[in-house]
Amino acid sequence: MRCATNSVHFMPAPGESASGFLIHLSRSFSAELAPLLSALLSDPQAVASAVYSPMLAGPISDLVGASVRELLPMFAAPHSKANYLRIGEFVLRYGQINQSTRRVAPETFADDIGAGRRPYHRLSWSIAALRIDPDTSHRLIDTCDRCGRRLRWMNTFDVSQCGECTRRLWLCKGDSAAPDAYDVFVGELFNSTINVRKAARNQLPRRIRAWIEGDILDLIEVIGAVICLANQGVELPPNRSEGIEIVLAGESAIRRCLRRPLGQAMCSKDRLAPALASSKVFARLRRAPSRLVSEYLMSLVI
Ligand SMILES: [Zn+2]
Structure with missing residues (x-):
């Protein structure tokens, strides 16, 4: 069930999470493909846990036309060390990934919109230790500033909106407090630029x-x-x-x-x-x- 004409449109964005991409697909695909997406998103927790399921890359590839290799970076992959997994370049314990809420960086969404691209959820935002987007240093939030509800995956129809009150999250008022030493270091440790990561590590014993x-x-x-x-x-x-x-x-x-x-x-x-x-x-x-x-x-x- 390929959609070759849509394949370019449905490529994941750089660093996008599988959970966010599935939400994007569910909004974008026509009704006749809904049963396949329903099978992929079979229960309320399926979207949140999609990032732990690289085996979904095959079925998604059939759906969107992108190759499995192009889709795998959206997932956390198993690691040879028991109880650890790999997210892109990084290796973390399972417990250091948090998908229990949908954490987003409103100002990064605003940057996306300003650059003319769709706002999308980054896989790195599921790393629990990060309190800022590692590339932009914009604050991550997990609560809507209008209705006060936690942002959850199970009621998400658009990753850039609140599932409860449809608040456009890129309009959320950010935390004006400057990142502390921990936020700065961890942000640099997970930065997508290798030289930034090296500089952070070189400060360590x-x-x-x-x-x-x-x-x-x-x-x-x-x-x-x-x-x-x-x-x-x-x-x-x-x-x-x-x-x-x-x-x-x-x-x-x-x-x-x-x-x-x-x-x-x-x-x-x-x-x-x-x-x-x-x-x-x-x-x-x-x-x-x-x-x-x-x-x-x-x-x-x-
Ligand atoms: Zn809300």
């Missing part, structure tokens, strides 16, 4: 420069969590912004950060405090999602 992106994010997360242990004595959400500053300051700074809870406990009148602080830090390092991250941090603190 030499031993971790070649790590996959998922492990670098986990390292920042664990250090951000240890900072909170040191500051509060209880476990709070990780302070990722301070975490990246410590990572960028080098291994001596990371080592000092990991030892800080113990140093503070040594000043306590409670004789058990040092042992307790030490066990909390080690427990947090052992809980790192990646063994590589856990072993690296252990090597600095022991």
Whole structure:
């Protein structure tokens, strides 16, 4: 069931996600092709989870005429490392991809419209750590500024509009706050230009420069969590912004950060405090999602 005459029109845009492209197809194809699209989009979660399903490239190829090779970049692909997947150049844990909401960058949509192209959803926007579009630095949102509802895949008829109130999302007022150190670094780590990515990695301690992106994010997360242990004595959400500053300051700074809870406990009148602080830090390092991250941090603190 090929549509050769439509094949150029229905090529995915650079960096487009499979979920966004399927929404585009569902709006663009004529009624006689609706049953095939219905089969592809068989349940409410199917659109959101399409990015994890490269096996859809074949059926979509039959539908639009583009080759499977041209369609595969829209998907997250399995990786040889268990529990990890590849998004374009990047390798992340499954848990680091978030399709539970539809995250979009309104100002990037505005850029699309200004450039005369259809506004489209980028696959990189499903990387949970990103709070900005990695190429434009425009803020990502997951909530409509008019109706206050979460942007979801299951009621989406146009990726650039709110599924609840039809708000044209490119008109949303952006967050005027400047990106923090974490946002800037992660944006550069996932930038589509290799030289930008290299420059970001070159700021890291030499031993971790070649790590996959998922492990670098986990390292920042664990250090951000240890900072909170040191500051509060209880476990709070990780302070990722301070975490990246410590990572960028080098291994001596990371080592000092990991030892800080113990140093503070040594000043306590409670004789058990040092042992307790030490066990909390080690427990947090052992809980790192990646063994590589856990072993690296252990090597600095022991
Ligand atoms: Zn809305």
